[in-house]
Amino acid sequence: MNDYGKTTDIKVDMAESLWPKLHRLAEGYKEGDDLIRQVQELVREIESDFDESGVYTPVFEELDEVFSPAKKPYATGETFKALNHPDYRILTDGLLVIGAEANTGKTTLMTALAVNLLANNADMCALVYSLDDGGTMTKKRVVSQIVGKSLFESHTVPRSELTIHDEQILKRIYVRDTIRVNDIEREALRIRKATGCQSIYIGIDYLQIIPLPGEKGGVREGLNEVVKRLKEIQKRLASEGCLLVLLSQLNRPGKEENPYTMSRFRETSEIENQADVALLMFPMESDPDKEDNRERKVMVVKNKKGSRGRWWKTSLVRGHRFSHWEQFDPKEEKEKVGGPKGKQKPTKESNEQESKKPNPYSGPEDWGSR
Numbered sequence: 001m002n003d004y005g006k007t008t009d010i011k012v013d014m015a016e017s018l019w020p021k022l023h024r025l026a027e028g029y030k031e032g033d034d035l036i037r038q039v040q041e042l043v044r045e046i047e048s049d050f051d052e053s054g055v056y057t058p059v060f061e062e063l064d065e066v067f068s069p070a071k072k073p074y075a076t077g078e079t080f081k082a083l084n085h086p087d088y089r090i091l092t093d094g095l096l097v098i099g100a101e102a103n104t105g106k107t108t109l110m111t112a113l114a115v116n117l118l119a120n121n122a123d124m125c126a127l128v129y130s131l132d133d134g135g136t137m138t139k140k141r142v143v144s145q146i147v148g149k150s151l152f153e154s155h156t157v158p159r160s161e162l163t164i165h166d167e168q169i170l171k172r173i174y175v176r177d178t179i180r181v182n183d184i185e186r187e188a189l190r191i192r193k194a195t196g197c198q199s200i201y202i203g204i205d206y207l208q209i210i211p212l213p214g215e216k217g218g219v220r221e222g223l224n225e226v227v228k229r230l231k232e233i234q235k236r237l238a239s240e241g242c243l244l245v246l247l248s249q250l251n252r253p254g255k256e257e258n259p260y261t262m263s264r265f266r267e268t269s270e271i272e273n274q275a276d277v278a279l280l281m282f283p284m285e286s287d288p289d290k291e292d293n294r295e296r297k298v299m300v301v302k303n304k305k306g307s308r309g310r311w312w313k314t315s316l317v318r319g320h321r322f323s324h325w326e327q328f329d330p331k332e333e334k335e336k337v338g339g340p341k342g343k344q345k346p347t348k349e350s351n352e353q354e355s356k357k358p359n360p361y362s363g364p365e366d367w368g369s370r
Helices: 010-027 035-049 059-066 106-120 135-147 164-170 181-195 219-237 330-338 348-355
Strands: 094-100 124-130 173-176 199-205 242-248 277-283 295-303 311-317
Touching: 010 035, 035 181, 094 106, 094 219, 106 124, 106 135, 106 164, 106 173, 106 199, 106 242, 124 135, 124 181, 135 164, 135 173, 181 199, 181 219, 199 219, 219 242
Parallel strands: 094 242, 094 277, 124 173, 124 199, 199 242
Antiparallel strands: 277 295, 295 311
């Protein structure tokens, strides 16, 4: 009933709600925008807003769903096993955002997670959007992570290094170097169908270079809209299983600011609202004389699925992989940097001697069939 006591037509209400949104979409149209796809998404949003199915269903009638066991996290190898601790459950369906500064290894982490999950979940496929590095570099990184040898070095790794199990993983990974937010769901469904897989891992590198939607507004408003759309896509795909990993750059904190907060994500505030899990990755503080710091620390700053605040430490190792993630106390890092009271800080000479020791991560790790 409307304000005058007359029965309203829901189709008329939907049309009245759709019209101003179509008008804004037309005003913000830019050459190259997929206008048909954007209109379809607007219609889908309106239909969802006016969908009354299930609105009047009492909880009592949905108790079977309420009491059903929570879905288990995706299986992983030993490297990322700590992420699925019962208190954290990081690698389950949802939107996982990983923030890090440039050259920290966030792209390597995104592809390493994809390879590890596909190696341990035969019914999972992966769609990776490599907007920063490009398709060829990302494919080389993926294969490097599978065989445990870098394809970026001068020598060539022969294809014979791949096992049958490795090839089965590669048949389920797709890499694209362009993205249209409105096409992600359609492309994910096509890849599911092509591979016969049920669940899908979607990786996007990275948020700040995703083409913004055509609506008017600044960069911040555009990125916030992208994050909201990505979460909506993930939720629609989650019925069959979907983990969407979104990489993000970080703002540089002020001298007096806490560097370990959600406010670090660059040019967006919507991650705080939409992400199921948010991780921040940093280089470990180390001797300033050490040129190549490959040690990393990772903090859980948001977690709808469990606890937050935990720190893990890991290292970038041979073949663009990571060493096993281990819990650690950041206080240990400060003691390592400054050195216990009464002891001298390591010198450049002692670091050179240390580097000559055998690398504990130089051997092959437990990686699928390897």
